[in-house]
Amino acid sequence: MAKKKRGQPLKSCPECDAQCHARLATCKKCGFVFYKKKKKFIEDWKEELKPGDHVRVVGRSGTYYIKESGEKVYFTNPGVYLVKHIRDDGIVAIGTGRICHGYEFLYMGKEKQSSMLDSMYNSPHKLIGVSLKRKGES
Ligand SMILES: [Zn+2]
16 A cells, blocks of 8 residues: 655665665665664763863753743753753753753752742643754764
């Protein structure tokens, strides 16, 4: 039943020569790893991060408040941030994207009710490490 698509992007495995779809991370035949998927959240942020690193803030993470309808509204825009300072309870960072720019405090402590507002909660951000390659570097 499946229609055979023409012109699929393919790459050949250097180990077994199998034709694999270009987006596959591992060879379907022999398991050769083309590239490692980088989707692991940063856990030990105090150890792993230092000023000058870039991190991606995942959407729907971090400090939020709960509307009367029960909907959660998150304060931090998802996107890539440049780490400026590491503090005891979070990270001072600068947004580098179009929707996230300017200084932002990325709270990383335990989830707790905010001291400012009953319906607001401080919640740790989910971060993914980013290595940005500059132009001209290989
Ligand atoms: Zn292979």
